[in-house]
Amino acid sequence: MTFLPLTRHDALKAWADFLQGVGQYAKRRNHVEPLHRNVSRLSAALRFRTLLEDEILRAPLQEHPFHSVEKWVQEVCWRRYWKGWLERRPDVWDSWRRRVRELHETLPEATRQRVKAVAAGESGVACMDEIAQELIATGYVHNHARMWWASYWIHAERLPWELGADVFYRHLLDADPASNTLSWRWVAGLQTPGKTYLVRASNIEKYAPDLLISNRAGSERIADGAIAPVIAPEFANTTRQALIDYPAVVPTSGRRVGIWLHADDLLPEVGPLANLTPVSVAAFSQELDDCPIPALSERSIAAQEEALADGLARTAAHFSCPTEQSTHADPAACLDAWASKHGLEEVVAFAPTVGPVADLLPPVRQRLDKSGVALTLIRRASDAHAFELSGTGFFPFLEKMSRHLRHQKTLFPDL
Ligand SMILES: Cc1cc2nc3c(=O)[nH]c(=O)nc-3n(C[C@H](O)[C@H](O)[C@H](O)COP(=O)(O)OP(=O)(O)OC[C@H]3O[C@@H](n4cnc5c(N)ncnc54)[C@H](O)[C@@H]3O)c2cc1C
Incomplete structure (x- = not known):
């Protein structure tokens, strides 16, 4: 089985394997084991949506009593909560x-060198360096190790959290604007103001004994009680905004339609776009190696391209229409040229969530508007519902989501 499944085929297979032991998840998930078989490693597939959150909730909820899969539901809900939280902010x-841009430009030389060393896994604290090296080598780190490393970066090394989040974003194959930015903010004490997460050697010893026993070098720096929290300043406007109200179904228009496929949802054959009859489907992505922030590692770019290619191949088969894929410095211009080449009157896409694809929307709208092509953005009903519930704290969200899922478990209208 692929270590970190990306394509639909691999993700479904990995999920089928993991589902057999999902009842053990709560007991095993916190342990950091060498091949991470105790966790699903589905995060990259979920990030690109070659697999849907609803798909990995439906079977556990249908086949197990709620209490035995509650932890699984909770962790999947964290992803949806962070997404909804960021959509409003x-x-x-x-x-x-x-x-990140400002810091890269203004950092004193000594700090810049330290950032480089810690990010490269050369900090001198052996267990932290092992985590950084795993990140670079595989594009994956277990959740608990992400927490330890982020805490070490912020509170022990006293480096800006934003630059640590940048290191993760660059290398993680599941790099997600919401989960990554908000988890780093949480460790830094910005999500729950004043409540930071502090790494402790005893916690690592309990959940990842191999990590410490193999090489204890530098471990006194993370000894219990050795770290005093850093209070990070808030630079963002965190005032809650109203959610954008996207339609959940494509209004019938009789127009010549094309589907714009992008990295936030690569599953148009499942859900509200499935019955369209597009003239063409296209994926246009930004030239990622050129884009300074957030920049991606070569491995991450390759992963994104693999996921996009898989999405297009499935889409071509499902809709029986031609597909196009290109990577360009100006994806909005490419999208416009594609619409005109196929005489499109309407471009339909899943509404991107806050992040690099949504950042492309203003120029895309402007170009298509000028060419007289309508842009229709669709939000899956289950996303809209989850985002609607994510207005306050996580635990009220979880309670409402759990109630909803227990009652809706045979429905999942999108599937
Ligand atoms: C500092 C930091 C940065 C992170 N950055 C990212 C990121 O860029 N992308 C990302 O997808 N996750 C991120 N996470 C959350 C979490 O670590 C990963 O989702 C998880 O480790 C992925 O592994 P898995 O699929 O094996 O998880 P499993 O334990 O098998 O969980 C199943 C799914 O539930 C979701 N999930 C589980 N735990 C969390 C969590 N704590 N927060 C949000 N969703 C969760 C994920 O979608 C995951 O794939 C971050 C956490 C921390 C502490």
């Missing part, structure tokens, strides 16, 4: 990107 994403 897009400046948190913009502000993070601004700060």
Whole structure:
């Protein structure tokens, strides 16, 4: 089985394997084991939506009593909660990107060198370096190790959280604007103001004994009680905004339609776009190696391209229409040229969530508007519902989602 499944085929297979032991998830999930078989490793597939959250909730809820899969439901809900939280506060994403740019330009030389060393896994604290090296080598790190490393970066190394989030974003194959930015903010004490997460050697010893026993070098720096929290300043506007109200179905128009496929949802054959009869489907992505922030590692770019290619191949088969894929410095211009080449009157896409694809929307709208082509953005009903519930804290969200899922478990209208 692929270590970190990306394509639909691999993700479904990995999910089928993992489902057999999903009842053990709560007991095993916190342990950091060498091949991470105790967790699903489905995060990259979920990030690109070659697999839907609803798909990995439906079977556990149908086949198991709720209490035995509650932890699984809770973790999947964290993803949806973070997404909904950021949808209402897009400046948190913009502000993070601004700060990374500013910091890269203004960092004193000594700090810049330290950032480089810690990010490369050369900090001198062996267990933290092992985590950084795993990140670079595989594009994946277990959740608990992400928490330890982020905490070490912020509170022990006293480096800006924004630059640590940038290191993760660059290398994680599941790099997600919401889960990454908000988890880093949580460790830094910005999500729950004043409540930071502090790494402790005893916690690592309990959940990842191999990580410490193999090489204890530098471990005194993370000894219990050795770290005092850093209070991170808030730069973002976190005022809650209203959610954009996207339609959940494509209104019938009789127009010549094309589907714009993008990295936020690569599953148009499942859900509200499935019955369209597009003239063409296209995926246009930004030239990622050129884009300074957030920049991606070569491995991450390759993963994104693999996921897009898989999405297009499935789409071509499902809709029996031609597909196009290109990577360009100006994807909005490509999209416009594609619409005109096929005489499109309407471009339909899933509404992107806050992040790089949504950042393309203003120029895309402007170009299509000028060419007289309508842009229709669709939000899956289950996303709209989850985002609607994510207005306050996680636990009220979880309670409402759990109630909803227990009652809706045989429905899942999108599937
Ligand atoms: C500092 C930091 C940065 C992170 N950055 C990202 C990121 O860029 N992208 C990302 O998808 N996740 C991120 N996470 C959350 C979490 O670590 C990963 O989702 C998880 O480790 C992925 O592995 P898995 O698929 O094996 O998880 P499993 O334990 O098998 O969980 C199943 C799914 O539930 C969701 N999930 C589980 N835990 C969390 C969590 N704590 N927060 C949000 N969703 C969760 C994921 O979609 C995951 O695939 C981050 C966490 C921390 C502490």
